[in-house]
Amino acid sequence: MNVQWYPGHMTKAKRMMQEDIKLIDLIVELVDARVPLSSRNPDIDELGRNKSRLILLNKSDLSDERRNREWENYFKEKGFYVYPVNARSGAGLKAVNGLIQEACKEKIERDRKRGIKNRPIRAMIVGIPNVGKSTFINSFAGKACTKTGNKPGVTKGKQWIRLNKGVELLDTPGILWPKFEDQEVGIRLAMIGSIKDDILNLDELSLRLIGYLREEYPGILSERYQIEEEGSDLEILESIARSRHCLLKGQELDYSKAAGILLDEFRNGKIGRITLECPPDPKKSLDQEKG
Ligand code: G4P
Numbered sequence: 053m054n055v056q057w058y059p060g061h062m063t064k065a066k067r068m069m070q071e072d073i074k075l076i077d078l079i080v081e082l083v084d085a086r087v088p089l090s091s092r093n094p095d096i097d098e099l100g101r102n103k104s105r106l107i108l109l110n111k112s113d114l115s116d117e118r119r120n121r122e123w124e125n126y127f128k129e130k131g132f133y134v135y136p137v138n139a140r141s142g143a144g145l146k147a148v149n150g151l152i153q154e155a156c157k158e159k160i161e162r163d164r165k166r167g168i169k170n171r172p173i174r175a176m177i178v179g180i181p182n183v184g185k186s187t188f189i190n191s192f193a194g195k196a197c198t199k200t201g202n203k204p205g206v207t208k209g210k211q212w213i214r215l216n217k218g219v220e221l222l223d224t225p226g227i228l229w230p231k232f233e234d235q236e237v238g239i240r241l242a243m244i245g246s247i248k249d250d251i252l253n254l255d256e257l258s259l260r261l262i263g264y265l266r267e268e269y270p271g272i273l274s275e276r277y278q279i280e281e282e283g284s285d286l287e288i289l290e291s292i293a294r295s296r297h298c299l300l301k302g303q304e305l306d307y308s309k310a311a312g313i314l315l316d317e318f319r320n321g322k323i324g325r326i327t328l329e330c331p332p333d334p335k336k337s338l339d340q341e342k343g
Pocket of ligand 1: 111138139180185
């Protein structure tokens with residue numbers, strides 16, 4: 053993986069984020085429920101210290117429900133507010149307003165004591181690319197939302213979306229950078245389709261996925277492709293190629309085509325609801341886990 057472009061890009065993103073964070077009370081961080089750790093960057097913990105925090109496990113329609121609950125508990129134990137959502141369908145979004153109030157209750161109380169009434173909570177959405185930030189803003193803010201435009205004292209050009217009387221959302225999300233230096237993180241993000249396929253070896257990726265599914269979700273491949281889950285991972289890919297009639301000229305099997313089908317169907321949730329990461333040992337710190 054080419055990481056040469058990365059430092060400059062990251063510095064700029066970080067600087068922009070720092071400026072935006074000064075304007076807000078609450079960070080709503082979207083992670084991908086299939087890879088809740090690989091799809092987050094713990095730098096946000098440093099950038100967002102002293103801010104209220106809400107983590108949304110997005111695309112929870114594609115992830116394993118049992119694991120969703122485990123991840124909810126995991127993040128709760130770390131002191132975050134957390135909730136599974138589906139930004140595409142809108143499922144779970146109704147609860148988010150309440151959670152925002154809950155996460156900011158100390159600020160609301162502080163304001164009240166100082167006699168400040170009706171100052172809206174200001175929030176921003178952050179997350180790595182493709183995690184669903186734009187989809188979330190569109191579904192959550194809805195069609196009825198009003199853009200509040202520039203206000204005196206607010207950095208020029210910032211647009212706020214008034215969600216209701218109590219909450220305003222920065223209309224442009226903060227883009228976090230994935231932890232590409234960790235190869236396993238890169239592989240998991242590739243599996244969910246968050247890294248461009250043209251820089252990847254899809255055959256290898258599909259073999260990794262097959263290995264994981266056989267171990268964590270035994271039977272799921274045999275059910276989807278009507279194959280036996282026997283032999284090596286390569287033999288499984290071969291069986292998928294045969295079952296889906298992936299053939300090159302003559303009768304030779306087209307492994308790459310089978311790999312593409314498998315990855316596609318996994319990413320679209322057709323194989324089933326699958327989570328690629330389970331919560332690590334709660335005794336370890338997040339930084340150690342990201343390693
Ligand atoms: P970003 O701003 O964070 O980069 O992500 P964006 O909203 O563009 O979403 C990336 C893709 O993820 C989109 O699909 C979007 O529809 C999908 N998505 C977002 N939230 C959810 C969710 O909760 N569940 C599921 N299943 N998908 C979700 P796309 O294929 O790129 O576009 P499209 O097919 O929706 O047009």
